[in-house]
Amino acid sequence: MTATQEAQVEEIVADDNRSVIRSITRAQATQIVLVLLGMMVLFTIINPDAFLSVFNFRSIIVNASIFIVLGVGVTFVIITAGIDLSIGSVLVFASVMSALVMESLGTEGWAIAAVGAVVAVLAGALWGFINGFLVAKANVPAFIVTLGTMGMALGISQVITGGIDLYNVPEVLVDTVGFGDIVWQIPTLAVIALVIVVLGGILLHKTKFGLYTYALGSNMEACRRIGIRVDKQLIWVYIVSGVCAGIGGYLSLALYQQTTIAGNSLTNLAVIAGVVIGGTSLFGGVGTIFGTVIGLLIPVTLRQGFVISGVQAFWQEVVVGIFLIGAVYIDGVRRARARRSSGKKPKPMAIGGLTIGSTRKEGNSE
Amino acid sequence: MDERDDGSEVGMPLLEARGIVRTYGQVVALDGCDFDVEPGEVTALIGDNGAGKSTLIKIMSGAEEMEDGQISFMGEDVTMSSPSVARDLGIETVFQDLALCPHLDPVRNLYLGREVRRRAPLGWLGFMDNKKMRENSGEAFAELGATVRALSVPVGDMSGGQKQSVAVARAASWANKIIFLDEPTAALGVVQTHNVLELIKRVRDKGIGVVFISHSMPEVLGVADRVQVLRRGRRVATYQSADTSLEELVGAMTGALDEERL
Numbered sequence: 001m002t003a004t005q006e007a008q009v010e011e012i013v014a015d016d017n018r019s020v021i022r023s024i025t026r027a028q029a030t031q032i033v034l035v036l037l038g039m040m041v042l043f044t045i046i047n048p049d050a051f052l053s054v055f056n057f058r059s060i061i062v063n064a065s066i067f068i069v070l071g072v073g074v075t076f077v078i079i080t081a082g083i084d085l086s087i088g089s090v091l092v093f094a095s096v097m098s099a100l101v102m103e104s105l106g107t108e109g110w111a112i113a114a115v116g117a118v119v120a121v122l123a124g125a126l127w128g129f130i131n132g133f134l135v136a137k138a139n140v141p142a143f144i145v146t147l148g149t150m151g152m153a154l155g156i157s158q159v160i161t162g163g164i165d166l167y168n169v170p171e172v173l174v175d176t177v178g179f180g181d182i183v184w185q186i187p188t189l190a191v192i193a194l195v196i197v198v199l200g201g202i203l204l205h206k207t208k209f210g211l212y213t214y215a216l217g218s219n220m221e222a223c224r225r226i227g228i229r230v231d232k233q234l235i236w237v238y239i240v241s242g243v244c245a246g247i248g249g250y251l252s253l254a255l256y257q258q259t260t261i262a263g264n265s266l267t268n269l270a271v272i273a274g275v276v277i278g279g280t281s282l283f284g285g286v287g288t289i290f291g292t293v294i295g296l297l298i299p300v301t302l303r304q305g306f307v308i309s310g311v312q313a314f315w316q317e318v319v320v321g322i323f324l325i326g327a328v329y330i331d332g333v334r335r336a337r338a339r340r341s342s343g344k345k346p347k348p349m350a351i352g353g354l355t356i357g358s359t360r361k362e363g364n365s366e
Numbered sequence: 367m368d369e370r371d372d373g374s375e376v377g378m379p380l381l382e383a384r385g386i387v388r389t390y391g392q393v394v395a396l397d398g399c400d401f402d403v404e405p406g407e408v409t410a411l412i413g414d415n416g417a418g419k420s421t422l423i424k425i426m427s428g429a430e431e432m433e434d435g436q437i438s439f440m441g442e443d444v445t446m447s448s449p450s451v452a453r454d455l456g457i458e459t460v461f462q463d464l465a466l467c468p469h470l471d472p473v474r475n476l477y478l479g480r481e482v483r484r485r486a487p488l489g490w491l492g493f494m495d496n497k498k499m500r501e502n503s504g505e506a507f508a509e510l511g512a513t514v515r516a517l518s519v520p521v522g523d524m525s526g527g528q529k530q531s532v533a534v535a536r537a538a539s540w541a542n543k544i545i546f547l548d549e550p551t552a553a554l555g556v557v558q559t560h561n562v563l564e565l566i567k568r569v570r571d572k573g574i575g576v577v578f579i580s581h582s583m584p585e586v587l588g589v590a591d592r593v594q595v596l597r598r599g600r601r602v603a604t605y606q607s608a609d610t611s612l613e614e615l616v617g618a619m620t621g622a623l624d625e626e627r628l
Contacts, residue, residue: 207492208481211470215478218467218522225429225465226479227450285469 032278032294035323036301043305050308054185064300065193066091066248066255070271071278071292072200073128073244076237078275079204080217081284082135082142084238086127087245088267089153094123094249095259096157099166113173120250121243127153128242132235150268157261165259178254189251196247201289203240213237217284273320274299277327283335298323378441380405380575381426381457381544386435388421395421397599398435403544403575408566410586410607411579413596414619419579420462422596423546427459428452439543456543460550464533468522472532473503475521476539506535509565526553534562538569545569547578551585563589583612595619 043051050056070087077084098120105112127149134145180188204210212233215223224230252260278295280287303316379402388396396418403409413419424430426437428446437444439455446452452459466475477499483489500517507517521529530553537545547566551559566589570576580586586593587607595603595618603618616622 206494208483208494209492211474211478211481211494214469215467215474218469219465221463222465222467223478225449225459225461227448227453228479285467 032291032298032327036294036298039298039301039305043301043309046305046309051305056304056308058185058187060297060300060304061190062187062255063304064297065187065189066251067267067271067274067296067300068193068293069196069244069251070248070267071275071296072196072289073241074271074275075200075278075280075287075289075292076204076213077142077241078217078272078280078282079213079284079287080234080237081220081282082217082234082237083146083272083282084131084241085143085146085268085272086131086150086153087241087248087271088264089150089157090124090127090242090245091249091252091267092259092261092264093127093153093157094120094246095253096161096166096261097123098250099168099253099259100160102170103166103168107168108170108172110170110172113170116170116173116253117250120253121246124242124244124246124249125239126242127245128239129235131242132238135238136231136234154261154265157259161259161261163261165261167258169253169257173254174257177251178257189255192247192251196244197289197293200240200244204289209233209236214285217286270299271296273324277320277323279327279331281331281335282328283331286331295327379403380440382438383422383426384436384438386422386425386437387433388418388425388430389433394599396425396432396435399596399599400601401426401594403577404592405543405575406570406573407591408570408576408578408589410590410593411577411596412581412583412586412593412615412619417596417619418599419596420548423459423548423577423579424461426452427457427546429459429461453540456541457546458537458541458544459546460530460533460537460548462548462552464529466521466529466533469520471518471520472507472524473500473517475532476503476506476536480540503535506539507531509535527555527558530554531558531561534565538565541569541574544575544577547576549579549581551580551582559585583615586615587612597621 040051070091074084074087098116101119102112102116105115131142131146131149134140135142138145177188177192182188182191204213212223212228215228216230216233216237220230223233256263274296275287275292276282276295277298278288278291278293280291280295299316299320302319303313306313306315381401381403383399383401386396386399386401387394399418399422401411401422411419411422421430425432426446428449428451431447437446444451444455449459467478470478473496482495482499482502484493484495503517515528521532524532530550534547534550537547550562550566554562563585566576566578570591578590587610590607593605593607593610593615594601595605595615597619602621605614605618
């Protein structure tokens with residue numbers, strides 16, 4: 001290399017370090033944090049004693065934990081431009097299977113609780129595999145596949161139990177995971193969710209698996225031509241989502257001390273809404289685990305805040321709906337802006353405008 | 367891939383395609399097409415629209431299947447069943463649509479599918495050596511003329527020329543036998559076109575066979591050592607570019623020459 005080239009390399013690498021900061025400020029997740037903080041400030045002003053209480057924060061965290069675990073898996077799926085509607089039903093299926101196995105083993109003690117955990121994870125992984133296999137190999141759209149398995153997983157759970165919830169959950173599980181605290185007022189449930197979040201974040205943002213997840217959502221055809229095993233990657237992504245739903249099912253058993261067969265019909269939509277509010281693009285290629293966590297904390301914080309402020313909690317659904325539509329609208333605006341700005345120097349203001357549908361539309365000039 | 371300096375006979379083509387047939391429904395894209403690539407030589411593949419140039423490149427790089435015909439690589443018959451097969455043979459391709467991931471930055475695109483892993487045990491878990499990849503990419507882009515200014519901006523935010531540079535740099539970094547370029551200069555400005563053409567020559571000088579599709583005859587005559595002309599799915603002529611002319615090439619492409627001969 002010549003001296004000029006070396007200088008250029010240095011310049012390029014230096015520019016790179018600057019843009020790390022830029023990419024943080026650009027991320028939709030950063031802005032959504034501000035929304036969450038703003039909400040908290042507002043509720044604090046309305047009713048400081050109740051909102052700032054340890055009890056309040058504890059319930060927000062507990063209520064959000066299971067959704068966040070599900071959200072981690074769904075984030076992977078949506079980044080590939082897919083969707084997983086089956087998570088609520090898979091959660092139910094996993095909790096039913098886990099409860100059944102634990103019941104048959106005698107219901108008490110840590111050993112049995114551990115077996116139950118393994119069963120729940122495997123049950124989730126099974127549905128994830130079915131979803132992924134059908135999406136990748138049979139080429140059925142993810143929306144239809146997971147709509148189908150959503151009905152199947154719930155239906156089978158109802159057939160097995162006759163539609164009646166199971167209540168035999170090991171007491172150790174309920175006492176430690178469901179209601180217990182690791183230390184002080186830090187709920188065990190939340191710590192487990194945090195561990196899943198951290199593992200999911202590392203997997204998505206630091207490893208090859210995560211990189212291929214983004215690459216798939218960005219340009220699947222390019223991945224295929226480059227030689228990435230697209231089908232295998234897709235199947236694993238849906239397995240990740242299934243496993244998260246399975247873990248969610250187990251945590252749900254611990255928290256509610258029963259299966260919740262009838263209680264999860266809208267879980268999928270609530271989780272997907274949170275993930276999208278958190279900045280993950282339904283068009284694929286964009287999204288963060290951090291954004292998902294914030295996006296899922298917002299509905300729960302709203303509900304809690306409304307209750308505390310004396311507003312009917314039903315308003316929460318209304319506000320979340322507005323946020324959801326707003327988030328997708330903003331994503332669309334950014335994508336459009338990015339499309340216009342390409343061709344010029346990349347603008348720092350092209351916030352999250354990482355999303356361009358496909359290079360095929362862009363670079364092709366036959 | 368260690369058998370590069372295999373001392374294969376002079377004049378033996380690196381890659382030879384014979385009688386390639388490919389149809390799309392009623393349309394015959396390739397109708398018994400021949401093609402050959404010599405090491406250390408720039409070959410231009412020209413022909414009118416619909417002559418089958420892109421299809422031929424896709425077949426030789428494993429991105430499309432052929433219905434009939436044979437491909438041999440360094441004297442041995444090979445089945446280009448997937449792009450990975452071609453890649454493993456040291457064949458890289460810049461497709462017309464560039465095959466880049468718009469959300470990923472140039473470094474990610476350059477290394478996609480070939481990530482440098484961290485040392486064990488972190489490497490086993492799929493952790494990547496980002497620093498090393500970034501430094502190497504910086505060099506690869508600088509070598510191309512540094513039209514790629516920032517390494518962590520998503521490729522989708524870049525100009526058409528920058529995208530093309532990323533795709534070309536990727537192919538040039540990995541190819542060690544053959545590089546196919548499907549209209550590599552189509553979206554480029556004057557300076558960038560010059561850079562790509564210079565790069566083509568540099569790659570050739572390393573002993574790699576370069577094949578490029580172009581509609582620009584001055585470009586073809588300026589860079590190519592040899593020109594192969596496709597018409598209606600067949601190779602109708604091969605010229606040494608030193609011995610040919612614009613008129614002759616256009617004549618072969620349009621079929622005017624044949625008719626004169628008849």
